Amino acid sequence: MSPSTKDVDFELKPSSVTEKNAAEDVFGDEADHEIQYKTLSWQFVAAIMIAEIVSNGMLTLPNAMAVVGIVPSLVLTIFLGVFALYTAKLLIDFKMNHPEVHNMGDAGYIIFGPIGREILSGGTIIFAVFAIGSEILSGQLALSVLSNNGLCATALLAIFAVATFLLSLPRTLGGLTWLGLLSAVFITICGILAMIGAGVNPIADRVVVAAVPTTFYEAFLAITGPVFSYAGKMKTSTSKFFILISEMKKPEDAMKAAWVLQGFSTIFYVIFSVVIYVYIGSTVASSALLSLPPVWSKITFAIGMINFLMQVPSFKPTVLSVLMLRSSGALYGHTAAKLVFFRFFRYSRHVHSHTPLGWAVWITLCFAATAAAFLLATGVPIFSYLTGITASLFASWYTYGIAGFFWLHDTFYLKGGSHALRRRWVGTTMASSTVLAGAFICVAGTYVSIKLIADAYRDGLVGRPFTC
Numbered sequence: 001m002s003p004s005t006k007d008v009d010f011e012l013k014p015s016s017v018t019e020k021n022a023a024e025d026v027f028g029d030e031a032d033h034e035i036q037y038k039t040l041s042w043q044f045v046a047a048i049m050i051a052e053i054v055s056n057g058m059l060t061l062p063n064a065m066a067v068v069g070i071v072p073s074l075v076l077t078i079f080l081g082v083f084a085l086y087t088a089k090l091l092i093d094f095k096m097n098h099p100e101v102h103n104m105g106d107a108g109y110i111i112f113g114p115i116g117r118e119i120l121s122g123g124t125i126i127f128a129v130f131a132i133g134s135e136i137l138s139g140q141l142a143l144s145v146l147s148n149n150g151l152c153a154t155a156l157l158a159i160f161a162v163a164t165f166l167l168s169l170p171r172t173l174g175g176l177t178w179l180g181l182l183s184a185v186f187i188t189i190c191g192i193l194a195m196i197g198a199g200v201n202p203i204a205d206r207v208v209v210a211a212v213p214t215t216f217y218e219a220f221l222a223i224t225g226p227v228f229s230y231a232g233k234m235k236t237s238t239s240k241f242f243i244l245i246s247e248m249k250k251p252e253d254a255m256k257a258a259w260v261l262q263g264f265s266t267i268f269y270v271i272f273s274v275v276i277y278v279y280i281g282s283t284v285a286s287s288a289l290l291s292l293p294p295v296w297s298k299i300t301f302a303i304g305m306i307n308f309l310m311q312v313p314s315f316k317p318t319v320l321s322v323l324m325l326r327s328s329g330a331l332y333g334h335t336a337a338k339l340v341f342f343r344f345f346r347y348s349r350h351v352h353s354h355t356p357l358g359w360a361v362w363i364t365l366c367f368a369a370t371a372a373a374f375l376l377a378t379g380v381p382i383f384s385y386l387t388g389i390t391a392s393l394f395a396s397w398y399t400y401g402i403a404g405f406f407w408l409h410d411t412f413y414l415k416g417g418s419h420a421l422r423r424r425w426v427g428t429t430m431a432s433s434t435v436l437a438g439a440f441i442c443v444a445g446t447y448v449s450i451k452l453i454a455d456a457y458r459d460g461l462v463g464r465p466f467t468c
Contacts, residue, residue, distance in 0.1 A: 024099070024100050025099045025100070026099065026100060026102045027247075027351075033352035033353070034354055035172065035351070035352050035353065035354065036172070036174075036352075037172050037174070037246070038246075038247055038248065039173075039174035039249060040174055040244065040247050041248070041249060041253075042250070042254060043260075044180060044181065045245075045248060045254070045257040046258075046261050046264075047180055047184040048181075048183065048184065049257070050184050050260075050261055051180060051183035051184040051186075054191065054268050054269075058187070058190070058191050058194070058268075058272055058288060059286060059287040059289070060286050060287075060288075061073070061077065061269055061273035061288075062272070062273045062280070062286075063286035063288065065273050065277045066212075066281070066284050067212060067214060067218060068211070068212055068214060068219055070209070070210050070211075071210045071211050074274070077266065077269050077273070078266060081262050081266030082262075083437075085258060087404075088241075088255075088261075088262070089255065089258070090404070090406050090407045091241055091403050091406060092245070092255055092258065093406070093410065094403075094409075094410060095241075095242060095245050095246075095251065095254070096252065099251070101246075102243065102246050102342055102346075103124065103242050103243060103335075103339045103342065104120045104121065104123070104124045104242065104398065105120050105121030105339065105343070107120065107242065107402075108120030108121065110409070111409050123393070123398075124336070124339055124394075124398075125336050125339065126390065127332075127390055127394040127395070127398070128332040128333070128336035128369060129336065129369055129376065130383075130386065130387050131332040131373075131387075132164060132332050132336075132369060132370055132373035133373035133374070133376045133383060133387070134384070134387050135160070135164060135332070135373075136164060136373065136374060137157070137383075137384065139156070139157075139159075139160030139164075140153055140160060141287075145290075145301050146302060153467070154378055158374065161371075161373070161374040164333060164370055165333065165367060165370040167330035167333075168331075168333030168369070168370065169362075169363065169366055170334070171362060172247060173244065173247045173331075173334070187304055189303055190289075190300050190303040191268065191272050193296070193299060193303060194288065194289060194292060194300045195271075195275045195276065197292045197293065197297075197300065198276050198291075198296075199279055201296065202280070203279070203281050203283065205281075206279070206281025206282070207281045207282040207283075208277065208281055217448060217451065220444050220445075220448055240335050243335055243338060276288050276291070289301060289304070332369075333370050333373075336365070336369045341361060341365055344361065345358065345361075379465040379466055380465065381463045381464060381465055382462055385456060386453075388445070388448070388452065389449040389450070392442055392444075392445025392446040392448075392449055393442060393446060396438050396442040396445060397442060399438075400438040401434060401439060401442070402438065403434055404430075404431040404434030404435035404438070405431075405435060407427060407431040407434075408421070408428065408432070411427065
C-alpha cells in the first residue's frame with residue numbers, strides 16, 4: 001500500500017469492476033499490530049447471538065401466541081427460523097465473496113454505488129441510536145421493577161445509559177467476549193426460571209386456544225414479535241453481522257454459528273412460548289416477565305439484568321409492547337461508533353495502534369451514540385413508537401430484503417450475468433421473494449407503527465418529556 005493512501009478513507013470498487021480474487025481482507029495481516037481485531041471464534045459469535053434473539057422471543061412470542069393462537073404462532077416461528085437460516089447463508093456467502101466489506105455501507109456501495117453507501121450507512125447509525133435508546137428504556141423498566149419504582153425514571157435511564165456507554169468502549173468485539181458468554185448463560189437461566197414461575201403459579205381461569213380470528217392490523221401487530229425476534233439472527237441486522245464476521249479468526253466458520261444459533265433459538269422459542277402461554281393464557285403481557293407474580297418477576301429481571309445490558313428491548317407496556325425490536329445495546333453503540341471510525345481511519349495507523357487521536361475519536365463516537373439515544377429516549381414521548389417505525393424501515397431490509405439483493409448481485413456479476421440468473425431459476429425466485437418479503441414487512445410495519453402513534457394520541461397515552 002502506498003504511503004499516500006495510508007491515512008485516508010479506503011475506497012471500495014463498484015461491482016462492475018471488482019475482481020473477486022483481488023479483494024483485500026478488512027484488517028489484513030495483524031501479526032505486528034497493537035490492536036488485533038480478528039479474535040472471535042464461531043462459538044462466541046453463536047453464543048452472543050443466542051443471548052440476543054433468545055431474549056427477543058422470550059419477551060414477545062407468548063403475547064403473539066395469545067393474539068393469533070398456538071397453531072399459527074408455532075407455524076410462523078418455525079418458518080421464520082428456517083427463513084432466517086436461509087438469509088444468513090446468503091449474507092455469509094456475500095461476505096465471503098467480498099472480504100473487503102466491513103459494514104452495511106460497504107455492501108451498499110458494491111451493490112448500489114456511492115448513494116447506496118450513504119443511505120445504508122446512515123440507516124445503520126439511525127437504527128443503532130434508536131436501538132440503544134430502546135435498551136436503556138428496557139433497563140429502566142427492569143430497575144423500576146426491582147426497586148418498586150423507588151427512583152425517578154430519568155435517573156434510572158441515566159444509570160443504564162452510563163453502563164451501556166462503558167460497555168461499548170472496547171475497541172474490538174473480542175473485548176466483549178466475557179459479557180457475551182455471560183449474557184447467553186443468564187438469559188437461558190432467566191427463561192427457565194420464567195417457565196418455572198409460570199408453571200407453579202398458573203392463572204386459574206386462563207384461556208388457551210389453537211387459533212384466534214383477528215383483523216390484519218391485530219395479526220400483523222402480533223407477528224412483528226417473531227418477525228423482529230429473528231431480526232437478531234446471524235447478525236442482528238446485517239450491519240452488525242458484517243462487523244462480527246470481519247472480526248472472526250476464521251470467517252469461513254460463520255455458517256457453523258448460524259446453524260447453532262437458529263437450531264437452539266427456534267427450539268427455545270417454541271418451548272418457552274408454549275409453556276408461558278399454556279400456564280398464563282390470553283392475558284400474557286409483553287414483556288412476558290411482567291405476567292409473572294411479583295417475586296418471580298423480580299427474580300427473572302434480576303437474572304436477566306446482565307443480558308439487558310447487551311440487549312435492546314423497546315418497551316411500551318401498553319399498545320406497542322408487542323412491536324418490540326431488540327438488539328444488543330453495547331454492541332449497537334460499538335457498531336455505530338466503529339462504522340464512523342472506519343470511515344475516517346480505515347487502513348490507517350489509528351485503527352491498529354493506541355494513538356491519542358484514535359482513542360479520543362473512538363470514545364467521542366461511543367459517547368455521542370449513547371448520549372443521542374438517552375436524549376431521544378427521555379425527551380421524545382413517542383420514542384418507543386418511533387422505534388417501531390425504525391424497525392420497519394431498516395430491520396425489514398437489513399434482516400430480510402437485502403439478503404435477496406446480495407444473492408442476485410453476486411450471481412449476476414460473479415456467475416455469468418442474466419444467463420446465470422435464468423439457469424439458477426430456483427435461487428433467483430427465492431432471492432426475489434426475499435426482497436418482496438422485506439418490502440412487505442417494511443410497508444406493513446410502517447403502517448402499523450403510524451396507526452399506533454395515532455391511537456396513542458387519541459387515547460391520551462403519550463406522556464411528557466423528561467418526566468419521572
